[in-house]
Amino acid sequence: MVEKSDRAPLLDWEEVPPAEKPVPTPEQENDAKGLSPTNSRALGCTAPGIGWSSSPGGSMSLAAAVSSTDRADTALSSSSTVPKSAESDAQCQDNDAHTPASKHGKEPHEISMVKWEEKDQIVAVFVVTFDTRSGNMLEWCLPGDMNLEGVEFKAMASGSHRVSSDFIYFRKGGYFGLACFANMAVESALERGARMKSVGILSTSYTLLYRYMVFLEHQVRLQLKTPGQYSPLEAFYEDKRAVLPPSGESAVTACPDSAWGAALNHCMHPEMKITHPAGCMSQFIQFFGEQIMVLWKLALLRRRILIFSPPPVGVVCYRVYCCCCLANVSIPGVGMAVPEFRPFFYVNVADIDTLDTELSYVACTTEKIFEEKRDLYDVYVDNQNVRTTRESLKPLLRLSAADREKYQTHRAEEENGDCVSSEEDHFILFFLEQNNRIFQTLSEVAGSPEPTLTQESVRAMGLDPHGDRLFLLHLLETYGYDSLLVTDHPCCS
Numbered sequence: 001m002v003e004k005s006d007r008a009p010l011l012d013w014e015e016v017p018p019a020e021k022p023v024p025t026p027e028q029e030n031d032a033k034g035l036s037p038t039n040s041r042a043l044g045c046t047a048p049g050i051g052w053s054s055s056p057g058g059s060m061s062l063a064a065a066v067s068s069t070d071r072a073d074t075a076l077s078s079s080s081t082v083p084k085s086a087e088s089d090a091q092c093q094d095n096d097a098h099t100p101a102s103k104h105g106k107e108p109h110e111i112s113m114v115k116w117e118e119k120d121q122i123v124a125v126f127v128v129t130f131d132t133r134s135g136n137m138l139e140w141c142l143p144g145d146m147n148l149e150g151v152e153f154k155a156m157a158s159g160s161h162r163v164s165s166d167f168i169y170f171r172k173g174g175y176f177g178l179a180c181f182a183n184m185a186v187e188s189a190l191e192r193g194a195r196m197k198s199v200g201i202l203s204t205s206y207t208l209l210y211r212y213m214v215f216l217e218h219q220v221r222l223q224l225k226t227p228g229q230y231s232p233l234e235a236f237y238e239d240k241r242a243v244l245p246p247s248g249e250s251a252v253t254a255c256p257d258s259a260w261g262a263a264l265n266h267c268m269h270p271e272m273k274i275t276h277p278a279g280c281m282s283q284f285i286q287f288f289g290e291q292i293m294v295l296w297k298l299a300l301l302r303r304r305i306l307i308f309s310p311p312p313v314g315v316v317c318y319r320v321y322c323c324c325c326l327a328n329v330s331i332p333g334v335g336m337a338v339p340e341f342r343p344f345f346y347v348n349v350a351d352i353d354t355l356d357t358e359l360s361y362v363a364c365t366t367e368k369i370f371e372e373k374r375d376l377y378d379v380y381v382d383n384q385n386v387r388t389t390r391e392s393l394k395p396l397l398r399l400s401a402a403d404r405e406k407y408q409t410h411r412a413e414e415e416n417g418d419c420v421s422s423e424e425d426h427f428i429l430f431f432l433e434q435n436n437r438i439f440q441t442l443s444e445v446a447g448s449p450e451p452t453l454t455q456e457s458v459r460a461m462g463l464d465p466h467g468d469r470l471f472l473l474h475l476l477e478t479y480g481y482d483s484l485l486v487t488d489h490p491c492c493s
Contacts, residue, residue, distance in 0.1 A: 121204040121242040122212075123175060124148065125233050127223055128155045130196040139197070140230055142237045146202075148172070150350050155179035155198040157346060159311045159366045167213065167314040168198075169206060169321075169345035176206035176345075180216035184224040197223045199233070204242060206343070212240075281427040283315070284322040285411075287384065292326070293403035294386050296431060297396055297471050298379050299327040300438075301478050302339050302360035306347075306370060306377040316364040317345045323362045325428050329435045331443070337480050352376065396474070400467025406434065437462055442481055451484050 126141035126148060136152040154170040154177065166181045179200025186195045199220040203209055215236065222229060285292060298305060305323060309316040320343050327341045344363035347355065347370075355361065355376045371380060379388045388394060410430050414423055438461040445457050453472070455465040463472060476484055 121208065122201050122237065122240040123204060123242050124202040125237045126151060126155070126200055126202075127230070127233070128152045128179070128198040128200065129227075130156065130161075132190065132192050140233075142234060148202075151177065151200070151202075153348050153350055154346060155200045156181055156196065157311055157313045157366050158348060161194065161196060163311045165217075166312040167217070167317075168200075169209065169314075169317040169343075170347070171344050171351075172202055175202040175204060176209060177202045178206075178209040178212065178216065180213065180220045182217075182220045182224055195224055195227075197227075199223060206345075280318045281322060281325075281424045284319055285427065287319070289384070290399055290404060290407050291384060291386055293399060293407055294397055295323055295381075296326040296434075298386075298393070299323050299341060299362070300435060301396075301471075301474050302327070302341050303378040303393070304355075304358065304360060304376070305362040305379045305381065307362070307364040307381040308368065308371065309364060309366065309383070311366055313346055313364060313366055320345050320362050320364050322427075326431050327435070328428070328432045329439060330432060331436055331439050334439045334443075335479065338478055392474075395470050398467075400464040400471075402462060402464035402468060406462065434462055438475070439479075442476075442479075442484070446481055446484055453484055 124141060124143065124146045127139040128151065129137055129139040131137050136156050138148055138152045141148055151172055154172060155168060156179070157166065157168055160166060160181055161183065163181075164183050168177075168179050168181065170177045170179070177200055179198040181196070181198040183194055183196045185193060187193070188195070197220055199216050201209070201212060201216065219232060222232070288295065295305070307316055307319055307323075324341060324343050329335055339358075339360035341360050341362065342358075344351070344355070344358075344361050347363045347365050348367055349369065351363075352373065355363070370376065371382070374389050378390055378393060379386060381387075386397060388397065410427075414426060441457055441461045445451055445453060458465045458468070458472065461472075476482075
């Protein structure tokens, strides 16, 4: 049996010890026979605290991504608390991964979204080690013929030797990866007193990677104590591996296009709902404060944003995700002609050529040399300092009156308990609604007999006619609203 950490819930590929069972009721007997969607364990439900309930006919369930003890080193608070809006979101999620799911009221596209989201898409599992002579090395992987060149530098960030543990999200070609790193002191002259390893996985999407965080943390500790014990990782891969197209290629995407509209109409896009751990958004707001309004504008303009921070890098990967959430828009057709705002998560010098070809991205790094590579980014974020060398963007770093008002309104609603949802959902919905408001107004003005922006229409977007004029002009250019007229500078009159 696989050694279990006292912090790691049992997973499907680990042996589950027998437990005493009470005498079943008739309803429970029906569930045990597979007659009810509440029979979640028999249908492949994940362990509590890992993620979604996988009942084919059941509702989706939002559970904690990681435990608070496991994330203590990142200062991110995690819990399995369900948003207060659980009643209003009843069509989208249950209150707990093992509570009975609704048997009725499901529309076809909702069920298909659940099935899509819960499909395991693991394409590789690997172990990276640090060798005192050769540096970072790929120690082991499945499948053996997978091209994992360079993953040893993505799964073990530069400067990781300074921290005892960390986790890293990253991109590898057409796939997303998650690796957990640990550093253990050893009495070995050959290893110079420290043994460092990372255990990671690759997937076609990043939205479900967090489900395996606890498992990877447990496995990296196991690899440090008993190197070479790969049987749990082999079992994991056999159980969770994805079935890829014959070409073996995978587009970088988090949700099929056909499911996008359905998800937004009934809940939120899966990226918004399941990727972040509890506390991720609130930490993001507390860290950047009013500066999130600057990041919001830059994200909406699809600029290239690079975030620098020394290790640990896990919390910074969450900031990458939060930046992506700032640019969400749910109005059909909006943004089709602009570059996709894609998260690269952790990048290093090996990614320089790739980033050089990207038109829009948000990423993080621990390597200070990137600051000198000004052609690779539009905006450089160092701690809470957001700066740019682009003269056209420098005015956008100043907060407008409308920015401060929106930020204060957002904070006041949270402090007063006016939000009908959790702080996490409120953060996402706040910017989603703001973005929708902007593009809905632009579409209405563009379709009017006199497509001219006025102070009233700018205020209707929630923008400052004076302070946000340059941002608005950038927005019109980026999204191709060429038919709109800005005669006599209506935003400045």
